[in-house]
Amino acid sequence: MLCAAGCGAQAPSDQQTAPQQQPAKPAETTLMVSAAASLTDALNNLKPAFEREHPGVTVTYNFGSSGKLASQIEQGAPADVFLSASKQDMDRLEEKQLIAKDTRLAFAKNELVLITAGSSPLALASFEELGGDAVKHLAVGEPESVPAGRYAKETLEHLKLWDSLSGKLVFASDVRQVLTYVESGNADAGIVYASDAAISPKVKVIATAKPEWHKPIVYPGAVVAASRQADTAKAFLEYLTSEKGKAILQTYGFRE
Structure with a gap:
């Protein structure tokens, strides 16, 4: 009876259940x-x-x-x-x-726009009016390295204003610095992309440059x-x- 009971017992399995493999993590890049x-x-x-x-x-x-x-x-x-x-x-x-x-x-x-600070009292309505006395400092990107500055120069040259404005230009290292100059009041006006003006509640768009004034952006x-x-x-x-x-x-x- 003891033998039968012993012999009837289930023998332990020789094979252990393999642990489930965790999915491989993607390589860090x-x-x-x-x-x-x-x-x-x-x-x-x-x-x-x-x-x-x-x-x-x-x-x-x-x-x-x-x-x-x-x-x-x-x-x-x-x-x-x-x-x-x-x-x-x-x-x-x-x-x-x-x-x-x-x-x-x-x-x-993108498009090129002329901006002033939102609270600016300047009576400015167009790029052409930059030739007047209202704007003392105009911020633009450095034309040699900043595309927005290059487009700004092309626009002002087309309007025959680049040379006459040379003493008023404030050059920036990138277009976001132009935006900062205008926001802070360190420049009366600036030329930036429409996308830059769109993200800043501190500036207002005065005018948009015509596409034929500069190379396509x-x-x-x-x-x-x-x-x-x-x-x-x-x-x-x-x-x-x-x-x-x-x-x-x-x-x-x-x-x-």
């Missing part, structure tokens, strides 16, 4: 995006949405004037994506084979040739030009 200063607010808004759809990816921005960012890339500064506020600066890198040419695309457009983007994560960089550009990306850009005053 930092994506460095060098972008024109005018894109600051739109891209900061886009960042969490992109990161949610791409687990493991952290987007880091380097904002500045397009000309200076292009120079940094020429000098070997780390960057995976370059988003420029002008065709000229992107052309420069393409000629030197510093971007992946097949990834280059235009993702936004088109924003090109591309993967930097030296990027070690070209696929992720391409994914970022694709997101930027997706319906979600376009909606974010339009919220901040950019146009298709």
Whole structure:
């Protein structure tokens, strides 16, 4: 009976149940995006949405004037994506084979506007009136490195005002600094993008430059040739030009 009971007992299994494997975490990747200063607010808004759809990816921005960012890339500064506020600066890198040419695309457009502080008492209604005595200091981006400054110079040259205003010009290192000069009252007026004016409650738009006064304001983007994560960089550009990306850009005053 004891034998039967003992023999009838179930023998322990020689095989242990294997623990369930945890799903592998996505590899951590930092994506460095060098972008024109005018894109600051739109891209900061886009960042969490992109990161949610791409687990493991952290987007880091380097904002500045397009000309200076292009120079940094020429000098070997780390960057995976370059988003420029002008065709000229992107052309420069393409000629030197510093971007992946097949990834280059235009993702936004903009307009040039004349602004004053919201509380300014200036009786100013147009670009043409800058030739009068009302404005003592006019803030613009440095034309050599800031696309907004380049477009401003083209506009003022078209209106035959550039030379006569030379003593009143206050040059800024990027378009956001122009905005700050006007907001703070350090300049009576300034020339910025419509998207910059749209994000500031402290300024008012006096006039919009006619398209024929300056070269088209088109924003090109591309993967930097030296990027070690070209696929992720391409994914970022694709997101930027997706319906979600376009909606974010339009919220901040950019146009298709």
